[in-house]
Amino acid sequence: MRLTFGYRDTVCEIIEGRGFIASVGNLVGKERNVLVVTDSGVPVQYAKSVLAEFSNASLLTIPQGEENKNFNTLETIIAALREQEIDRSGALIAVGGGMTGDIAGFAASCYNRGIDFYNVPTTLLAQTDASIGGKTALNFAHIKNMVGTFHHPRGVIIDTDTLKTLNARHLYSGLAEVIKMAATSDAALFSLLESDQPLNDTLDEIVAAALRIKCDVVLKDPLEQGLRKVLNFGHTIGHAIEVASDGKLSHGECVAAGMTYFCSDDMRKRLEKMLKRYNLPIKSPFAGAALLPYISQDKKRKDGLITTVYVESPGTFEFRKMTPEEVASLIS
Ligand SMILES: NC(=O)c1ccc[n+]([C@@H]2O[C@H](COP(=O)([O-])OP(=O)(O)OC[C@H]3O[C@@H](n4cnc5c(N)ncnc54)[C@H](O)[C@@H]3O)[C@@H](O)[C@H]2O)c1
Ligand SMILES: [Zn+2]
Structure with a gap:
């Protein structure tokens, strides 16, 4: 390509x-x-x-x-x-x-x-x-x-x-970001990732599709002032888990867990099945209260509110402004 x-x-x-x-x-x-x-x-x-x-x-x-x-x-x-x-x-x-x-x-x-x-x-x-x-x-x-x-x-x-x-853990960690892009922006790529085809057979197609999404988003919002926030899906809680885990979990693993809190029930079920297949975590190892200080430090916060990304079904997203406390309360 x-x-x-x-x-x-x-x-x-x-x-x-x-x-x-x-x-x-x-x-x-x-x-x-x-x-x-x-x-x-x-x-x-x-x-x-x-x-x-x-x-x-x-x-x-x-x-x-x-x-x-x-x-x-x-x-x-x-x-x-x-x-x-x-x-x-x-x-x-x-x-x-x-x-x-x-x-x-x-x-x-x-x-x-x-x-x-x-x-x-x-x-x-x-x-x-x-x-x-x-x-x-x-x-x-x-x-x-x-x-x-x-x-x-x-x-x-x-x-x-x-x-x-590349070792499997790094590969799957990178795949978490691809799953993130598919979830918000490409239902066909999400289906491909859900399919039974071995990853090795579909990797070129997956990389090409992810690249198209990333280029499209960056071109529409080169300086990260609006749409590019869609790439933060999974990152609000993901970043907090990453800081709390002190290097034990990779960035992609944290993003994977972070995505599952911002989905409809149906989307969460599909996402969790996919994440398990690639040895990625499906929930935070830390309670909401323990993550709250790190969620509050979100550098993208404005007027006390964090713009989070919510996915109802593959290939769709909406921005939701939330307080750090509301975000933390999603984690039981
Ligand atoms: N600029 C951006 O927009 C952007 C976006 C996301 C992440 N990042 C940054 O990317 C970094 C993480 O990148 P990463 O996950 O690629 O980690 P990395 O660059 O640290 O690479 C991970 C490990 O894999 C090794 N490696 C690299 N290629 C290999 C290969 N083909 N085979 C075997 N080993 C290989 C590296 O030596 C390293 O030990 C972070 O610093 C993060 O902040 C930047
Ligand atoms: Zn990321």
């Missing part, structure tokens, strides 16, 4: 399919001076395939893990860009999950006041969610994504073959 995504003066080419990692050179330009950034947990063959496409490129491997999405790693990337003598005609290419994409994108947005950024996402979460939308970020003072910019990539090359090396 090929999509062209235009935002202001940036045109982003999104290419998705199996084996597409080999087309990075053609998209970026093989003669350009580039820095390829990957992390230590990503199988090195992916970054090496990208590197082999260029005559003038170097590779930087940053340490894996969310705790390394910080200023130290940013400095390392900036130093490597300088070492490679990248100027504004050069480019930075990230090869990895959302962590690598977020920090490399941030570096590209501020080095020399902004250079071209290309993303080769290698986790399901990064392929369907984090690589689209132009959000870059670093964590600071234990607050996730506290420092960030909007810097749209020039290109996103999604090779679904790279998902073969």
Whole structure:
């Protein structure tokens, strides 16, 4: 699948399919001076395939893990860009999950006041969610994504073959965000996820459908002022569970549990069946009272109210404004 995504003066080419990692050179330009950034947990063959496409490129491997999405790693990337003598005609290419994409994108947005950024996402979460939308970020003072910019990539090359090396927990965690998008915005994708077909046979179709949803929502609301809030389905309670679980549950697992509180009864039954199939939790391990302090910290809160997303049936949604206490009371 090929999509062209235009935002202001940036045109982003999104290419998705199996084996597409080999087309990075053609998209970026093989003669350009580039820095390829990957992390230590990503199988090195992916970054090496990208590197082999260029005559003038170097590779930087940053340490894996969310705790390394910080200023130290940013400095390392900036130093490597300088070492490679990248100027504004050069480019930075990230090869990895959302962590690598977020920090490399941030570096590209501020080095020399902004250079071209290309993303080769290698986790399901990064392929369907984090690589689209132009959000870059670093964590600071234990607050996730506290420092960030909007810097749209020039290109996103999604090779679904790279998902073969991802462990099942990461794969299913990423799938939780896809289920979220299907629930609010695509009844056909929801049915596909409900079907008995093995995930491996439908993965390309699933990634392509999720990408279309994410691009559509981001294009309609690039600066997250309205419609893009639909992507927060499951996140109001999900975020609170994530903070309370102190790293024991992944983001996707928390979002999965968080969705089940904002559905009609029929929708909840269908959702729970699907979540169980992918080893995702269907309820909060914490009581509402324990989550209330974290729900109250929701950074998207306005005038004391949180805009939550409610789903009556697949492919539909409505926004509901609620107090943190009302949200907490949904969890028995
Ligand atoms: N920018 C956005 O819009 C946006 C949206 C959602 C999430 N995010 C960010 O994304 C990050 C989470 O992303 P993630 O879930 O991809 O985690 P991640 O990038 O930390 O990757 C998870 C682990 O998988 C490894 N890995 C990556 N690709 C692999 C592969 N193909 N095979 C085997 N191992 C592989 C990584 O080394 C890492 O250890 C968070 O920092 C989050 O804030 C950003
Ligand atoms: Zn999320």
